[in-house]
Amino acid sequence: MSNLIIAGKEFRSRLIVGTSRYPDPHTMMQALEASGTDFITVSIRRLNLKSADGQESIMNMIDRKKYSILPNTAGCFTAKEAVLTAQLAREALETNWVKLEVIGDDETLFPDVTELLKAAEQLLADGFIVLPYCNDDPITCRKLADMGCAAVMPLGAPIGSGMGIRNPYNIQIIRDLIDIPVIVDAGVGTASDAALAMELGVDGILMNTAIAGAEHPVKMATAMKLAIEAGRLAFEAGRIPKRLYAKASSPVEGMINS
Amino acid sequence: MRAMNNTIIIGGGIIGLATGWQLAKKGINVEILERNTAGRSASWAAAGMLAPQAEMGFEDIELFYLCRKSLDMYPRFVEELYNDSGIKVELEITGCILPGFDRDDAERLRRLYDFREKIGMPVVWLTGSEAREIEPFLSPRCTGAIWIDDDAQINNRLMLDALKKAFVKCGGKLYEDHEVEKINISGGKVTGLTVHEKHITADNIIIAGGAWSKQIPGIPENLLPPVRPVKGQIINLRLNDSCRVTKVVRAPDVYLLPKSDGRLILGASVEEMGFDVNPTAGEIFRLLERGWEAVPSIYDLPIESIDVGLRPGSRDHMPIIGSSEVDGLFFATGHYRNGILLTPITAFELSNWIATGDPSEALKGFDISRFYKETV
Numbered sequence: 012m013s014n015l016i017i018a019g020k021e022f023r024s025r026l027i028v029g030t031s032r033y034p035d036p037h038t039m040m041q042a043l044e045a046s047g048t049d050f051i052t053v054s055i056r057r058l059n060l061k062s063a064d065g066q067e068s069i070m071n072m073i074d075r076k077k078y079s080i081l082p083n084t085a086g087c088f089t090a091k092e093a094v095l096t097a098q099l100a101r102e103a104l105e106t107n108w109v110k111l112e113v114i115g116d117d118e119t120l121f122p123d124v125t126e127l128l129k130a131a132e133q134l135l136a137d138g139f140i141v142l143p144y145c146n147d148d149p150i151t152c153r154k155l156a157d158m159g160c161a162a163v164m165p166l167g168a169p170i171g172s173g174m175g176i177r178n179p180y181n182i183q184i185i186r187d188l189i190d191i192p193v194i195v196d197a198g199v200g201t202a203s204d205a206a207l208a209m210e211l212g213v214d215g216i217l218m219n220t221a222i223a224g225a226e227h228p229v230k231m232a233t234a235m236k237l238a239i240e241a242g243r244l245a246f247e248a249g250r251i252p253k254r255l256y257a258k259a260s261s262p263v264e265g266m267i268n269s
Numbered sequence: 270m271r272a273m274n275n276t277i278i279i280g281g282g283i284i285g286l287a288t289g290w291q292l293a294k295k296g297i298n299v300e301i302l303e304r305n306t307a308g309r310s311a312s313w314a315a316a317g318m319l320a321p322q323a324e325m326g327f328e329d330i331e332l333f334y335l336c337r338k339s340l341d342m343y344p345r346f347v348e349e350l351y352n353d354s355g356i357k358v359e360l361e362i363t364g365c366i367l368p369g370f371d372r373d374d375a376e377r378l379r380r381l382y383d384f385r386e387k388i389g390m391p392v393v394w395l396t397g398s399e400a401r402e403i404e405p406f407l408s409p410r411c412t413g414a415i416w417i418d419d420d421a422q423i424n425n426r427l428m429l430d431a432l433k434k435a436f437v438k439c440g441g442k443l444y445e446d447h448e449v450e451k452i453n454i455s456g457g458k459v460t461g462l463t464v465h466e467k468h469i470t471a472d473n474i475i476i477a478g479g480a481w482s483k484q485i486p487g488i489p490e491n492l493l494p495p496v497r498p499v500k501g502q503i504i505n506l507r508l509n510d511s512c513r514v515t516k517v518v519r520a521p522d523v524y525l526l527p528k529s530d531g532r533l534i535l536g537a538s539v540e541e542m543g544f545d546v547n548p549t550a551g552e553i554f555r556l557l558e559r560g561w562e563a564v565p566s567i568y569d570l571p572i573e574s575i576d577v578g579l580r581p582g583s584r585d586h587m588p589i590i591g592s593s594e595v596d597g598l599f600f601a602t603g604h605y606r607n608g609i610l611l612t613p614i615t616a617f618e619l620s621n622w623i624a625t626g627d628p629s630e631a632l633k634g635f636d637i638s639r640f641y642k643e644t645v
Contacts, residue, residue: 034326035586036497059543067483067497069541072584226327226384 012243015215017192018108018140018161020079024048025209026239027081027194028232029219031057036072038228043078046232052081052110052217055096060103070104081142083110088123090130097134109134110164110196110217111143120170124151128158135159144196147181149188156189163189164196164217167208171220173200176208186212202231202238209242210250275300275470276623277462279449279485280477281307283315283425284601286432286443287346287612288475290353291620293439301441302464304448304481308429311479311608314503314578316526316534317425319343319610322390322417323365323519330388331634332587336607338631339614340421346613350428353435358428361529365420365517366395366404368411368563374521375413382415392417404516406564420517424529425609452487452598459597462487473623475599480544480579482602491641492593496603498544498579502552503536504560505573512566520563523556533570535560546577580605584640590615591636592628599623600637 015022028048033039043051051073062068073080082100087093090113097109113130115123122145134141140161145151147165155163165185168174175198176182186193192214199205199221208216216239225231276292278285281303292299301307318324321336347358369375385392393416400414401407407414437443444464451463452474461470476482480498488494508514508531518525526534538552553575560567583589583603588611590601601619604611618629 034328035582035584037585038328058541059545062543065483066543067495067584068543069497 012240012247015192017142022050022079022215024050024236024239025215025243026050026205026235027052027215027217028222029083029217030054030069030073031085031219032223033228034223036069039069039223040072042222042228042232044232045229045236046222047236049078050081051078052083052219053104054085055082055100055103056084056086060099079108080104080106081108081110082106083144084112084130085114087113088115088126089113090126090133093126093130094133094137097130097139098137101139107138108140108161109142111141122146122166124148127151128154131155131158131160142194147178147185149181149184152185152193153189156191160191162192162194162214164194166197167195167204168198168200170197171224172198173221173224174198175200175204176211179207179211182208182213183211199235202234205235205238206242206245209239210246212246215239276473276475277302277469277471278475278477279452279462280304280479280482280602281443281445282310282477282479283308283312283429283432283608283612284479284604284615285475285477286429286436287616288477288601288619289441289443290350290432290436290439291616292623293436293441294349294353295620295624296440297624299436299441300469301436301443302447302449302462303443303445304478306445307433307443311501311578311580312425312429314501314537314576315425315609316503316524316536317423317428317528317609318420318517318524318526319360319422320365320417320420320517321607321610322385322392323367323420323517324606325385327384332607335588335614335631335635336610339611342613342617343421343423346617347423347428350431350435353438354431356427356431356434358424358431359529360421360423362419362421363515363517363527364403364416364418365519366400366407367415367417367519368400368407369413370408370410370521370562371412377521378413378415385415391419404514404518406512406514406566407518408563408565410562422517422526422528423609427530428609428612449485449487452485454487454489454595454598457594457596459595471597473597473599475601475619475623477601479581479602479604479608482581482600488598489595492595492598492637494589494600494602494637495584495640496581496589497541499582499605500540500542500545501537501578501580502540502548502556503534503576503578504553504556505576506533506535506567506570507531507573508533509570511569512564514564518563520559523559523563525560525564525567532573533567535567544579546579548575548577580608588615588635589637589640590619590632592622593637 589603
């Protein structure tokens with residue numbers, strides 16, 4: 012199985028995992044381990060970034076040699092807020108990577124596309140490696156790619172909804188249309204959703220609630236790891252065409268007639 | 270039985286006060302050192318809900334049984350407290366409604382209901398109308414609810430007053446504005462501590478510093494309690510005739526808790542913000558918005574105050590109670606959201622443990638060694 016490469020950086024896993032909403036930090040750490048991920052996203056506005064060494068905090072629990080950190084701008088409603096939040100993250104966490112999230116509405120958590128494009132433009136000019144969370148709209152995705160984003164992260168379904176990949180055709184068009192990594196971000200509910208997305212040829216999946224909100228998060232993290240590997244392998248292996256009628260798996264040609 | 274002449278408790282929150290009181294009752298010399306004012310942090314900001322069932326998560330069964338046992342000890346605890354303090358703290362069985370307002374809520378509640386039913390807990394499913402018969406101030410948009418009739422509550426602020434009084438009456442000494450500079454350990458045994466540049470000898474030290482427990486200097490590296498502050502904001506409204514809620518309402522993202530002192534508490538945020546204790550616009554807005562959606566008549570209630578507390582959250586959100594590999598060093602911290610609920614079992618069991626030297630059966634598995642298995 013080939014590895015995921017974003018902006019020249021190679022990752023062991025094709026699964027990016029969020030760090031919110033776990034029952035407790037111990038379960039979070041175990042779930043991250045079980046998921047096999049080496050790339051995790053943290054909400055800048057929901058975490059204390061200034062905890063001193065030795066002080067107990069979520070950030071201090073994360074082994075940064077083991078996990079690359081992708082700060083995200085969850086909770087930002089304007090381009091201005093998102094840019095400031097990304098800059099704060101760059102200073103506190105010493106990384107210029109950012110998962111850019113500009114939310115348009117509290118009920119649906121859908122992205123505000125015009126604000127997103129504006130923020131992406133400013134952050135790219137400021138030297139950030141930008142991974143924008145966006146709609147499953149091929150045109151928006153192409154614009155973001157053309158601007159210089161390192162990957163695009165279209166949603167499969169609304170954040171935290173667990174509804175799966177609602178528009179696989181759009182995801183497939185996005186995959187075909189652009190040549191940077193496509194990461195499905197949000198919407199996965201269970202393992203088959205993740206496998207399905209990977210079979211469409213996307214490069215990776217970012218998820219949080221599907222694992223953190225499961226009755227048994229560590230088990231679900233393992234399930235997701237396996238589903239993503241299975242889906243990717245199936246995509247690389249090349250599936251058989253679908254047929255309406257049966258085709259015997261033991262060939263009848265050349266059989267010796269008695 | 271070992272001769273115990275001096276036990277020092279670091280931290281004058283509800284856990285420190287209650288454990289100190291129980292130790293003093295047994296004739297042990299107890300001093301409580303509080304860095305600030307006793308009972309004014311998490312113990313004060315807490316709402317005083319005693320709701321093991323409503324709070325339980327899918328992997329919390331062990332913790333649930335501990336909470337349940339502690340709740341069963343409450344009648345004895347408040348009776349003893351009345352005898353020693355003259356203050357009557359009532360255990361109130363209020364009952365608790367978990368309402369849903371749309372299809373997504375219903376799905377979420379059904380999952381909680383099925384889980385509780387599966388493990389054999391008393392739990393009732395209500396239609397929207399039935400829920401509003403039990404609590405008529407509930408929003409007409411309520412489509413269904415879970416009803417838990419044995420969830421209880423207590424006036425934790427009154428209990429803090431009573432505990433302080435009982436502790437002192439039983440011979441304990443409480444020192445406020447006493448921040449410990451260093452715990453002294455020698456030869457694998459507690460020898461005492463330094464406070465205000467003075468050395469005090471002690472046979473036992475109990476770390477009951479809540480969210481600050483990890484910050485106390487002198488705790489050996491391999492025994493540092495992995496406890497962090499988890500910020501919680503609550504709003505105290507004053508009930509009046511426009512809104513007379515009588516049941517605990519646990520709506521999505523907010524609870525509304527009517528207290529016998531006439532407050533209606535809206536709580537609580539759960540934030541990873543270090544030691545910051547500033548109330549914030551967003552969280553207060555959210556509590557009011559969600560609270561209003563569940564019980565619209567809170568609209569005209571006066572806002573009395575806003576409290577912010579720091580819950581001591583351990584790494585697995587279970588309490589850290591018991592002895593350690595350092596002789597005489599005990600822990601009673603990390604109670605997270607269950608501090609008030611777990612006060613009786615912590616105080617009774619730990620005081621007995623220290624007085625007799627016999628480890629508590631009920632607290633088995635909750636000691637600090639679970640975080641440092643490799644070094645034990």
